[in-house]
Amino acid sequence: MRRRALGAISAAVALTLPWVAVWGAIDLLPWLTTAILPGPVYEAPAALHGLSTLATVIVTGLAVLGAAFLLAWAAETAEKDVPQAFAIAVLAVLAVAPEYAVDALYAWNAGQFAGTPRGAEAGNLAVANMTGANRILIGIGWAGVALFTIFRAGSSTDPAVERRSGFLSDVVILDREIGLEVVFLLIATLWAFLVPLNGGIDLFDMLFLVGLYVCYIAVILRGEVEPDMDHVGVPAYLQSFSKSRRIATVVLLFAFSGAMIFTAVEPFAHGLEDLGESVGIPSFFMIQWIAPLASEAPELIVVVYLVNKARSTAGFNALISSKLNQWTLLIGTLVVVHSLALGRYGVLAFDFKQSAEIWLTAAQSFFAIALLIRFEISVKEAVTLLTLFTSQVFLEFLIIRELVALPLSSTDILLAYSVIYIVLGTALFVRRRRAFARLIRRTAGTVGDAMPIGGDRPHSVDD
Numbered sequence: 001m002r003r004r005a006l007g008a009i010s011a012a013v014a015l016t017l018p019w020v021a022v023w024g025a026i027d028l029l030p031w032l033t034t035a036i037l038p039g040p041v042y043e044a045p046a047a048l049h050g051l052s053t054l055a056t057v058i059v060t061g062l063a064v065l066g067a068a069f070l071l072a073w074a075a076e077t078a079e080k081d082v083p084q085a086f087a088i089a090v091l092a093v094l095a096v097a098p099e100y101a102v103d104a105l106y107a108w109n110a111g112q113f114a115g116t117p118r119g120a121e122a123g124n125l126a127v128a129n130m131t132g133a134n135r136i137l138i139g140i141g142w143a144g145v146a147l148f149t150i151f152r153a154g155s156s157t158d159p160a161v162e163r164r165s166g167f168l169s170d171v172v173i174l175d176r177e178i179g180l181e182v183v184f185l186l187i188a189t190l191w192a193f194l195v196p197l198n199g200g201i202d203l204f205d206m207l208f209l210v211g212l213y214v215c216y217i218a219v220i221l222r223g224e225v226e227p228d229m230d231h232v233g234v235p236a237y238l239q240s241f242s243k244s245r246r247i248a249t250v251v252l253l254f255a256f257s258g259a260m261i262f263t264a265v266e267p268f269a270h271g272l273e274d275l276g277e278s279v280g281i282p283s284f285f286m287i288q289w290i291a292p293l294a295s296e297a298p299e300l301i302v303v304v305y306l307v308n309k310a311r312s313t314a315g316f317n318a319l320i321s322s323k324l325n326q327w328t329l330l331i332g333t334l335v336v337v338h339s340l341a342l343g344r345y346g347v348l349a350f351d352f353k354q355s356a357e358i359w360l361t362a363a364q365s366f367f368a369i370a371l372l373i374r375f376e377i378s379v380k381e382a383v384t385l386l387t388l389f390t391s392q393v394f395l396e397f398l399i400i401r402e403l404v405a406l407p408l409s410s411t412d413i414l415l416a417y418s419v420i421y422i423v424l425g426t427a428l429f430v431r432r433r434r435a436f437a438r439l440i441r442r443t444a445g446t447v448g449d450a451m452p453i454g455g456d457r458p459h460s461v462d463d
Helices: 002-035 055-078 085-093 097-112 117-150 176-192 204-222 233-240 243-278 283-308 312-342 352-372 378-401 410-431 433-450
Strands: 171-172 376-378
Touching: 002 055, 002 233, 002 243, 055 233, 055 243, 055 283, 085 204, 097 117, 097 243, 097 283, 117 171, 117 283, 117 312, 117 352, 117 378, 171 204, 176 204, 176 312, 176 352, 176 433, 204 283, 204 312, 233 312, 243 283, 283 312, 283 378, 312 433, 352 376, 352 410, 376 378, 378 410, 410 433
Parallel strands: none
Antiparallel strands: 171 376
């Protein structure tokens, strides 16, 4: 086991080495020589600066792939010492850190160039990138992983897959412990519908959404550690270390993989944007869809890895946790970055089209949560989620490129799909109201156990 584990770790690290060399030569060494050593500043060889767009995409893409595996192994290993939900929450934050960086850049530019067309455009781009990332996470992430779980080789032995009679009726059964994340995500989603009403992301959005995430972390930190979980491969080998060595290894893997993802995804995303624009795809469309797809790549790779190990619940938990921190921390902190660049408090404003983008993203989230109320998702539901997402993006692309003549604008399309999601979601909530009531009671019990008032610890309500 030791040899195979070390071989796997070495292979993953090897994937990151080309980017380590490029990044180190272009960014790290000049900074070190300036900060530490006297004398002339180190300059990278011209060949490194001359990497083609395709070469940049390949080098950074390999680094993201290798780092994603290291990140997954670190999270699985950490489950021996911390609650699984907390380990996955850390994994989710690190995996979507590049998305934070891209959005923070646009929010910063909106503050620096406030009052100008460039500042207004940057504010719109911050929202477009954020909403695109969130819709990709559900439309491709949740739906795609559900379908992959059911149709992958070996799914017949996965306890999370249940075969049922009827057309597209097979389901993925989810662990009821993710009910906490589902309820917190629902609360964040309902608040998101209100965000555009004040003309932008403001202080109240920051206080509520960031506060909600802090509350969630406080609850899961009180959860129980599951040391007896059966792991194989690299996590099993790393968990055999002594506690101090194991913790040091986990921290090192988190730090290294986080650094690789944080530094590589931005040039990876920009490279994809350049490749797209070279074949005529509009830049705004690229920023909303291709850049977020690149920034979500580490997380999707991690989830596919977990599902392929028959850890479907952990995979979905990672996706839901990522959606929760993007829908709370990402939105809430944008106004902080914007205000810092502005030099005073200021609302991160956006136009009506971006308001429609937020409403559509919230509506999609509302419908997706309704699908999970019974802790299962069927092939039919996953296909519906994927079809709604892809058809909206395709229609908007056709309208933007003026490839079809429709009596609707792209904003009208966003609002129409928002209504469809809300109607479908509301119908599911009504139909599954008893399951929803049980979910709320169970979550209230979990929160009460984790944060008792007056020293009393109420018992969790089980289904």
